[in-house]
Amino acid sequence: MADLxxxxxxxxxxxxGLGSCVGVAxxxxxxxxxxxxxxMLPYSTQIRNNSNIxxxxxxxxxxxxxLMVAAGANRNRITAKIAGGATMFTLSSNNDTMRVGxxxxxxxxxxxxxxxIRLLAEDTGLNYGRTVVLDGNTGNYLIKAVGKPDKVI
Amino acid sequence: xxxxxxxxMNQTYFDVLSEIGNIGSGNATxxxxxxxxxxxxxxxxxxxxxxxxxxxxxIGSEEDLMLGILFGIEGDIDGMMMFLLRPESxxxxxxxxxxxxxxxQEFTEMELSAVNEVGNIISGAYLNSLATLTNMTIVPTPPxxxxxxxxxxxxxxxxxxxxxxxxxxxxxxxxxxxxxxxGYFLLIPNLESYDKILSALHVI
Numbered sequence: 001m002a003d004l005x006x007x008x009x010x011x012x013x014x015x016x017g018l019g020s021c022v023g024v025a026x027x028x029x030x031x032x033x034x035x036x037x038x039x040m041l042p043y044s045t046q047i048r049n050n051s052n053i054x055x056x057x058x059x060x061x062x063x064x065x066x067l068m069v070a071a072g073a074n075r076n077r078i079t080a081k082i083a084g085g086a087t088m089f090t091l092s093s094n095n096d097t098m099r100v101g102x103x104x105x106x107x108x109x110x111x112x113x114x115x116x117i118r119l120l121a122e123d124t125g126l127n128y129g130r131t132v133v134l135d136g137n138t139g140n141y142l143i144k145a146v147g148k149p150d151k152v153i
Numbered sequence: 154x155x156x157x158x159x160x161x162m163n164q165t166y167f168d169v170l171s172e173i174g175n176i177g178s179g180n181a182t183x184x185x186x187x188x189x190x191x192x193x194x195x196x197x198x199x200x201x202x203x204x205x206x207x208x209x210x211x212i213g214s215e216e217d218l219m220l221g222i223l224f225g226i227e228g229d230i231d232g233m234m235m236f237l238l239r240p241e242s243x244x245x246x247x248x249x250x251x252x253x254x255x256x257x258q259e260f261t262e263m264e265l266s267a268v269n270e271v272g273n274i275i276s277g278a279y280l281n282s283l284a285t286l287t288n289m290t291i292v293p294t295p296p297x298x299x300x301x302x303x304x305x306x307x308x309x310x311x312x313x314x315x316x317x318x319x320x321x322x323x324x325x326x327x328x329x330x331x332x333x334x335x336g337y338f339l340l341i342p343n344l345e346s347y348d349k350i351l352s353a354l355h356v357i
Contacts, residue, residue, distance in 0.1 A: 001205040001308065002315060017215035017304020020312055040205070040308075040315045052319050088309050089223040089297035100312050129305020131216060146218060146301055147258070 002055035004037040004064045006071055009136035016131045018084035020101035022057070022108050022124065023132040025081045026064055026117070027139040033073035034136045035064040039084075041100070042107030057107035065115060080117045081141040081153055082108050083132050085124040101125065121153035157347050157357075159202060159320045167200045169356050170324055170347070174198030176286060177279040178326035178338045184278035185328070188271065189249050195328040202322050205311055211325050212237060212337060215304030218258060222272035222298040223309065226280065228290035230349050232342035233310050234279065236272050238335075240300065243268055245333045258300075265298055272296045279338060287353035310341045317344055 007013055009032035015023050026035040037060040044050040044059045053059035069075050085105030105124040112119050123143050133142040143151045175198050186193045209215045220243045222236045240258050247264045276293045284291040314321040329335035351357045
């Protein structure tokens with residue numbers, strides 16, 4: 001959580017139990033360099049204490065792209081898939097708190113668009129947690145959820 | 154800026170918060186024990202200050218299936234309270250209340266509603282004792298409950314703390330360890346509320 005990692009095939013990247021957080025999978029199919037950002041909050045500019053760049057959609061995605069390019073990825077060929085951003089609980093009050101999943105997913109999409117990264121697929125929203133695995137060999141993004149069949153996007 | 158700095162917590166704060174957990178979860182456990190007419194033990198509360206990569210360790214692994222009941226805290230302080238049960242435990246609880254005999258990982262609407270009601274009773278007991286102790290108004294919102302991975306459930310309070318830093322502070326008590334009904338109470342006030350609690354108790 002609030003972390004980012006990169007790797008190269010044949011390795012894979014995974015993050016367990018995404019709730020309202022969003023797992024942004026970045027992949028360059030030519031060099032098979034992968035990146036995964038576990039986004040916790042939308043924008044670093046909205047938060048005073050924002051030194052942890054992996055925590056936010058804007059800074060996390062940009063940093064992950066930078067690391068991938070440094071590891072040999074071709075910036076123009078990197079594509080994205082996103083998953084997570086669920087609304088785990090529905091409370092009558094604290095609406096802003098409860099909708100953070102939606103806002104995370106929206107922010108990730110905005111940042112990807114701004115960075116000219118094509119979003120190939122997404123599995124976001126709804127009300128359940130997800131475990132995700134980004135396969136370094138294929139760029140497949142496996143999504144596992146409780147009581148649901150595995151899904152690959 | 155509040156008086157508490159998560160990077161500079163002193164032992165007195167930990168001791169006082171732990172005592173709050175002790176009183177609150179003591180009352181909550183008693184309420185549950187009375188409801189079920191059975192004896193339930195509880196552990197010494199832990200005041201946990203954890204980074205986001207570690208906080209699920211309190212409960213187990215991120216992918217452990219848990220039934221989580223979340224309450225917002227309103228009144229003089231803000232924050233969240235959570236009651237976590239493993240599915241097996243939740244079934245024992247529901248079966249004892251409803252006279253049924255269900256097991257496994259599925260819950261009906263009716264069963265979830267019963268779990269919510271139990272959550273209401275015990276969170277009320279927890280927060281009432283805290284309110285009496287601090288002489289503040291502290292009430293829970295109606296609950297919301299979900300059966301999912303522990304990591305996903307705990308991401309909700311973690312995100313709240315993510316807005317102010319990279320650590321999360323909560324008061325955790327385990328009850329019924331090693332018994333048929335066991336679970337966790339998590340009291341997770343927001344940072345300003347910790348200040349209010351501690352100053353109400355004349356600690357700061």
